[in-house]
């Protein structure tokens with residue numbers, strides 16, 4: 001039987017709740033993608049042009065550092081969950097994707113949002129994990 005991993009980033013808990021539910025339903029392992037420096041409430045203020053999240057999301061090359069990582073070798077199928085930020089995945093997701101070799105693995109992206117759809121997020125995921133088979137992303141509610 002193939003092993004499934006649900007890896008997620010969540011800043012305010014919504015995606016975390018979804019990830020926990022998905023992992024339980026799929027009998028999958030769960031891994032929280034955490035930034036080395038946690039996001040404060042001010043960091044998450046998208047109305048502020050100078051907030052950390054705004055600065056990171058405006059810089060396509062920003063890659064927030066991970067607090068810890070996981071060996072994905074045992075997993076064939078990896079669900080990756082995140083909140084939609086500025087229409088795409090928070091850049092820490094790119095940090096995570098680029099830190100692994102996804103050869104022979106399938107990625108199933110899912111996200112929560114305040115209303116936005118998945119947009120072009122799948123293209124960015126494929127760019128950061130070129131060896132993976134990336135399935136169409138889903139917004140979960």
Ligand SMILES: Cc1cc2nc3c(=O)[nH]c(=O)nc-3n(C[C@H](O)[C@H](O)[C@H](O)COP(=O)(O)O)c2cc1C
Nearest residue numbers: 010011012013014015083086087112113114115116
């Ligand atoms: C910095 C930032 C940017 C966001 N950008 C969007 C967006 O472009 N579209 C949208 O629908 N929601 C946006 N949201 C709302 C989140 O996607 C939504 O609240 C999500 O469910 C939060 O998940 P979390 O609790 O796991 O962090 C944004 C939130 C933050 C903090």
